[in-house]
Amino acid sequence: MFAANWMNTDFPKVKVSATVQETLSTMRKYRVDYCVVTDEEDKFEGLVYKNSLANLQLESTVGEYVVFPDFYVFEDSYIEEAALTFRESQEASLAVVDKDLNVRGVITLTEILEAFVAITAMDEPGSRILLKLEDRPGQLKRIFDVLAQNKMNVLAVNTVKEDKYRRVSIKVDLLDTQEVAKVLDMYSIKYDKIAREEGF
Numbered sequence: 001m002f003a004a005n006w007m008n009t010d011f012p013k014v015k016v017s018a019t020v021q022e023t024l025s026t027m028r029k030y031r032v033d034y035c036v037v038t039d040e041e042d043k044f045e046g047l048v049y050k051n052s053l054a055n056l057q058l059e060s061t062v063g064e065y066v067v068f069p070d071f072y073v074f075e076d077s078y079i080e081e082a083a084l085t086f087r088e089s090q091e092a093s094l095a096v097v098d099k100d101l102n103v104r105g106v107i108t109l110t111e112i113l114e115a116f117v118a119i120t121a122m123d124e125p126g127s128r129i130l131l132k133l134e135d136r137p138g139q140l141k142r143i144f145d146v147l148a149q150n151k152m153n154v155l156a157v158n159t160v161k162e163d164k165y166r167r168v169s170i171k172v173d174l175l176d177t178q179e180v181a182k183v184l185d186m187y188s189i190k191y192d193k194i195a196r197e198e199g200f
Contacts, residue, residue: 003082004075006115007096007105011036016045016066021058023048036095036103037066044072044101072097075104079115082107121156121171125199127180129170130192135161140168143189147172150183171197 012030014023016039023035033050046068053065071089073082073096086094086107093106117123133139140157147154147170156171174180177194184191 001079001115001119002075003073003077003079003096003107004104006079006082006111007075007107008111009105011093011106013038013103014048014062015040016061016063018062019058020053020056020060020062023062024050024053024058032092034092035062036106037062038103042102044095044097044103047095069095073107074099079112079119083112083115086112119156120158120169122197123199124155124171124173124197125175126155126171126173126197127175127177128193128195128197129168129172129180129184130194131168131170131190132162132192133166133168135164135166139166143170146183146187146189152180152183 012026012032012035014026014035014037016037018037026035027033027050035048037045037048039045046066048062048066052067053062069089069091071085071091071094073085073094075096075098077085082094086109093108095103096105096107097103131143144154152172152174154170155173156169158169160167172180175196177196180194181191184194
């Protein structure tokens with residue numbers, strides 16, 4: 001999934017010609033300590049931070065206090081890539097731009113968490129199956145085949161590397177955990193846990 005699917009399009013933004021007063025007012029409106037800054041054609045110029053504006057005249061323009069960040073995200077970047085960039089940058093937000101550096105939105109921790117909830121299908125009702133599988137081809141296919149044969153739709157699958165194994169989380173649309181367990185037992189598929197999730 002692309003960053004553009006998750007970015008927040010309502011964010012603090014000012015032109016490079018904005019005054020300190022206008023910029024601080026925008027920050028107050030959004031309850032943040034930064035603003036995305038663009039030129040008059042909406043091209044990304046960088047960020048300006050509240051602490052950079054301390055002790056300045058309110059009528060001063062913010063242009064010379066704009067900092068072009070080391071990190072930003074393109075709208076067609078994957079949301080997982082955006083999450084890694086967010087972690088590495090330690091910024092409060094990342095600007096999302098198109099190929100011409102027009103600002104399209106921002107990604108904050110809120111958007112990253114919303115993406116995580118959707119990717120793991122936490123917001124959908126069903127059952128989550130936790131397993132430990134050997135890290136080799138074909139292990140997941142067998143399980144998916146069993147689920148499909150028993151009319152269980154896979155809502156999400158996530159894996160984490162652990163030595164020569166994979167910790168696997170599979171969310172299916174069936175709420176009856178006993179029925180899920182019965183099917184897995186029938187095919188001798190070992191699992192660590194099956195949990196019912198109501199969604200929201």
